[in-house]
Amino acid sequence: ELKVEQNPLFLSMQEGKNYTIYCNYSTTSDRLYWYRQDPGKSLESLFVLLSNGAVKQEGRLMASLDTKARLSTLHITAAVHDLSATYFCAVDRDDKIIFGKGTRLHILP
Amino acid sequence: GAVVSQHPSRVICKSGTSVKIECRSLDFQATTMFWYRQFPKQSLMLMATSNEGSKATYEQGVEKDKFLINHASLTLSTLTVTSAHPEDSSFYICSARTGGGNQPQHFGDGTRLSIL
Numbered sequence: 001e002l003k004v005e006q007n008p009l010f011l012s013m014q015e016g017k018n019y020t021i022y023c024n025y026s027t028t029s030d031r032l033y034w035y036r037q038d039p040g041k042s043l044e045s046l047f048v049l050l051s052n053g054a055v056k057q058e059g060r061l062m063a064s065l066d067t068k069a070r071l072s073t074l075h076i077t078a079a080v081h082d083l084s085a086t087y088f089c090a091v092d093r094d095d096k097i098i099f100g101k102g103t104r105l106h107i108l109p
Numbered sequence: 110g111a112v113v114s115q116h117p118s119r120v121i122c123k124s125g126t127s128v129k130i131e132c133r134s135l136d137f138q139a140t141t142m143f144w145y146r147q148f149p150k151q152s153l154m155l156m157a158t159s160n161e162g163s164k165a166t167y168e169q170g171v172e173k174d175k176f177l178i179n180h181a182s183l184t185l186s187t188l189t190v191t192s193a194h195p196e197d198s199s200f201y202i203c204s205a206r207t208g209g210g211n212q213p214q215h216f217g218d219g220t221r222l223s224i225l
Contacts (some may be wrong), residue, residue, distance in 0.1 A: 030211070042115075042202050042219040043153075088152065095141070097204075097214060099152045 002027050002093045006100035014108050016078050021103045023072040023089035031092040032072045034063050036085045037102070043088070046074075079107045110136050113205045115217030123225050124195060130188045130220045132203030138183040139205035143214060144176075147200040159186050193224045 003026040013019050023032070031050055035043040047056045049065035049072060056063050060083065062075045072089055084107045090099045112135040120128050132142055141160050145153040157173075159165040159180035167173045175197075177189040186205075190197055200221055204214040 040221070043216045045213070045216075048213065096155055096158065097143075098155070101152045104150075 002029070002091060002098050004089060004091050004098050004100040006089055006103050008103060009101055010104045010106075012106045012108060013076075013079055015080055018078065019076050021074040021076075021087055021089075021105075023074070023100055025070050025072075025089075025091045025098075027093065028067070028070075029091040029093050032065050033088075033090040033092070033097065034061075034072070034074050035088045035090065037088060038085050046087075076105075081107050081109050083107055111213075111215045112136055113139075113203065113215045113217040115203055115220055117220060118218060119221045119223075121223045121225065122193065125192055126224075128190045128193055128222060130190075130201055130203075130222075132186045132188070132205065132217050134184045134205045134207075134215070137205075137207050137215075139186070139207055140183065141206045142180055142186040143204045143206075144178060144186075144188050145202045145204070147202060147219075149200075153202060156188075190222065193222070195224045198222055198224045 005024045007022050034046040047063040052067040054065045060077045065072045086102045086104045088099050088102045090097045114133045116131045144156045147153045155168050156171045157165045157167045159178050161180050161183050165178035180186040200219050202219040203217045206212050206214045
């Protein structure tokens with residue numbers, strides 16, 4: 001059974017600081033996704049990572065994938081309040097997407 | 110492109126009512142649609158996968174007689190929560206995909222269902 005584990009599950013941080021969210025998954029997968037969810041809203045796709053060593057960056061967010069370690073990271077650089085949200089990683093297996101529990105990120109001004 | 114529309118966005122109804130939620134792909138043909146449920150402060154849990162013209166495949170623990178899914182066309186899938194009870198209150202999100210598993214899923218805006 002595919003399991004996707006994120007940590008931390010909750011993160012409160014000051015603006016301007018850097019931090020990393022980790023996503024481990026238990027079996028091989030073709031794709032790894034990062035999504036953002038604002039309260040009361042649906043998912044916004046941030047990144048799709050397809051291969052070992054893949055790195056993608058958008059603004060203050062950077063995602064990477066290590067398929068050998070079955071680990072993906074989402075790095076936040078110089079956090080700003082607007083990045084406060086819940087971030088989910090998800091893994092594609094057998095045509096299904098399995099989500100982690102999410103990381104609730106709260107950035108203090 | 111790749112817009113998925115969900116309707117309604119919010120439903121409040123009495124216990125025992127049946128509620129239908131629509132999921133439409135507006136600018137592409139959705140060969141596969143997925144239905145998720147999300148309880149407050151929890152992750153998305155896949156309920157079922159539906160392929161156009163076929164019966165839906167339900168995940169373990171999801172009652173197929175309670176959550177009726179119809180995917181009669183390439184642009185529309187519906188989820189009907191039959192005889193809804195307060196414990197069915199949740200955020201329901203659909204996603205749609207065209208083609209095979211290497212194609213991305215596009216998510217709808219979700220439906221907030223509240224059963225009184």
